[in-house]
Amino acid sequence: MTPEAIKIACSNCNLRELCMPVGFNPGDLQRLDEVVATRRRVKQGEHLFSNGEEFTSLYAIRTGFFKTSVSSEDGREQVTGFQMAGEIIGLDGIVSDRHSCNAIALEDAEVCVMPFANVEELSREFPVLQRHVHKIMSREIVRENGVMMLLGNMRAEERLAAFLLNLVQRLHARGFSQSEMVLRMTREEIGSYLGLKLETVSRAFSRFSEDGIIEVKQRYVRILDPDALKKVFNPDTCF
Amino acid sequence: MTPEAIKIACSNCNLRELCMPVGFNPGDLQRLDEVVATRRRVKQGEHLFSNGEEFTSLYAIRTGFFKTSVSSEDGREQVTGFQMAGEIIGLDGIVSDRHSCNAIALEDAEVCVMPFANVEELSREFPVLQRHVHKIMSREIVRENGVMMLLGNMRAEERLAAFLLNLVQRLHARGFSQSEMVLRMTREEIGSYLGLKLETVSRAFSRFSEDGIIEVKQRYVRILDPDALKKVFNPDTCF
DNA sequence: CGAGTTCTTGACAGTGATCAAGCGACGTGG
DNA sequence: CCACGTCGCTTGATCACTGTCAAGAACTCG
Numbered sequence: 001m002t003p004e005a006i007k008i009a010c011s012n013c014n015l016r017e018l019c020m021p022v023g024f025n026p027g028d029l030q031r032l033d034e035v036v037a038t039r040r041r042v043k044q045g046e047h048l049f050s051n052g053e054e055f056t057s058l059y060a061i062r063t064g065f066f067k068t069s070v071s072s073e074d075g076r077e078q079v080t081g082f083q084m085a086g087e088i089i090g091l092d093g094i095v096s097d098r099h100s101c102n103a104i105a106l107e108d109a110e111v112c113v114m115p116f117a118n119v120e121e122l123s124r125e126f127p128v129l130q131r132h133v134h135k136i137m138s139r140e141i142v143r144e145n146g147v148m149m150l151l152g153n154m155r156a157e158e159r160l161a162a163f164l165l166n167l168v169q170r171l172h173a174r175g176f177s178q179s180e181m182v183l184r185m186t187r188e189e190i191g192s193y194l195g196l197k198l199e200t201v202s203r204a205f206s207r208f209s210e211d212g213i214i215e216v217k218q219r220y221v222r223i224l225d226p227d228a229l230k231k232v233f234n235p236d237t238c239f
Numbered sequence: 240m241t242p243e244a245i246k247i248a249c250s251n252c253n254l255r256e257l258c259m260p261v262g263f264n265p266g267d268l269q270r271l272d273e274v275v276a277t278r279r280r281v282k283q284g285e286h287l288f289s290n291g292e293e294f295t296s297l298y299a300i301r302t303g304f305f306k307t308s309v310s311s312e313d314g315r316e317q318v319t320g321f322q323m324a325g326e327i328i329g330l331d332g333i334v335s336d337r338h339s340c341n342a343i344a345l346e347d348a349e350v351c352v353m354p355f356a357n358v359e360e361l362s363r364e365f366p367v368l369q370r371h372v373h374k375i376m377s378r379e380i381v382r383e384n385g386v387m388m389l390l391g392n393m394r395a396e397e398r399l400a401a402f403l404l405n406l407v408q409r410l411h412a413r414g415f416s417q418s419e420m421v422l423r424m425t426r427e428e429i430g431s432y433l434g435l436k437l438e439t440v441s442r443a444f445s446r447f448s449e450d451g452i453i454e455v456k457q458r459y460v461r462i463l464d465p466d467a468l469k470k471v472f473n474p475d476t477c478f
Numbered sequence: 479c480g481a482g483t484t485c486t487t488g489a490c491a492g493t494g495a496t497c498a499a500g501c502g503a504c505g506t507g508g
Numbered sequence: 509c510c511a512c513g514t515c516g517c518t519t520g521a522t523c524a525c526t527g528t529c530a531a532g533a534a535c536t537c538g
Contacts, residue, residue: 078392149317186516219516445486
């Protein structure tokens with residue numbers, strides 16, 4: 001086994017607990033490495049996959065940051081999510097054997113390529129992996145339900161507050177600060193995700209800053225008063 | 240085998256092609272019947288499952304019409320979908336072993352109860368079923384991507400036009416008219432799904448009616464000019 | 479038949495979009 | 509290392525779409 005092959009193995013990956021199931025016994029753990037065929041580097045701005053492209057694999061993000069988006073026939077674009085290390089993308093392609101959205105790297109990234117045929121084959125052999133795949137897909141469905149709530153019921157500042165809290169929480173789960181972050185996306189991309197124009201996003205940032213809830217300097221954001229931020233999108237909690 | 244048991248069997252169900260995979264050979268087809276444990280009747284207005292309830296089963300709709308919804312802590316409700324015969328609900332529960340949304344019958348309904356343990360077990364045995372389960376979940380993810388586009392980028396009339404076309408298309412696939420339908424949901428429920436208030440939905444209906452695009456009488460809707468309706472939410476197509 | 483629900487329509491208000499201008503950061507090349 | 513150009517961000521002024529409030533009509537169901 002070459003050093004490179006050791007690095008590539010799920011069994012040695014420090015992100016395993018994020019993207020792979022737990023509960024494997026040491027013997028079977030090596031079999032798990034068979035899901036990942038190769039790794040692939042994606043430079044900032046490049047597509048990992050595009051709408052209409054043939055679906056062959058799921059991708060586990062090792063490093064970097066992605067956005068996924070769909071576009072309507074008349075050219076309007078909707079960002080459907082932002083994904084970071086340990087998260088799985090490409091699930092949209094399963095239903096029609098073609099991708100129906102675009103995945104674009106927001107910074108230089110590296111992904112593990114998991115041919116879906118491998119995933120399905122090993123899933124049949126290992127119920128714990130099967131369950132894990134089901135959970136990942138279910139989690140995505142539930143996440144999108146939450147976005148629908150956001151887009152359908154919340155006002156601009158509520159949306160941004162929920163967005164920032166979600167982002168910092170996911171970063172914190174990966175060992176980063178729970179109060180500071182550097183955004184990897186533009187105001188326009190945030191706006192697209194939240195169903196707002198970039199000017200509205202910018203104004204909401206300024207408003208939070210004026211109110212002393214956050215500190216903003218371009219992409220850098222520091223959450224000064226997390227409780228106030230939570231109250232923005234859940235006003236009834238203040239009693 | 241009792242007559243009731245014959246009726247219950249997937250292998251004899253005329254909806255099978257909608258909710259079950261094709262390509263089973265006759266011998267294995269009988270095994271497929273094992274996914275369905277029982278059937279369950281749900282009266283109009285009753286919950287099939289509720290937020291927080293333990294997840295045990297997926298449900299295939301035999302007859303009737305459902306809505307699913309999520310609610311925020313401060314009581315706001317968002318309808319996340321409308322489901323009809325042949326569609327599968329309950330996928331939201333897999334990730335946390337609890338349902339995170341509510342499923343409510345909009346008319347008297349009957350569902351096939353498919354314990355998820357059965358689904359997973361048979362999926363391991365039959366790759367064609369495994370693939371089918373994956374496709375159903377992927378389809379739901381893609382559908383929600385479309386709803387995000389709707390909520391994030393479209394104006395009121397575009398949303399309603401897209402909604403009506405989607406609904407009539409699904410009904411048509413089930414053998415109903417491709418121009419007429421009777422809505423099973425209120426204006427408020429449509430509005431919740433589309434991120435609009437009921438008055439806005441009502442006005443959009445009236446507008447379409449004035450323009451001769453549809454004929455509306457309460458819940459009854461007839462599409463007079465499907466092309467005009469398509470142009471509403473894709474204005475660039477008119478050249 | 480009557481009570482309650484659902485739908486329609488009108489008047490007005492408010493949130494966020496649009497249009498516009500200027501600023502600031504960053505990167506590239508001289 | 510600095511100048512300049514580009515891209516992203518901020519802020520202001522105005523507008524338009526949709527929300528809110530209200531009243532009445534139509535329908536449903538017991």
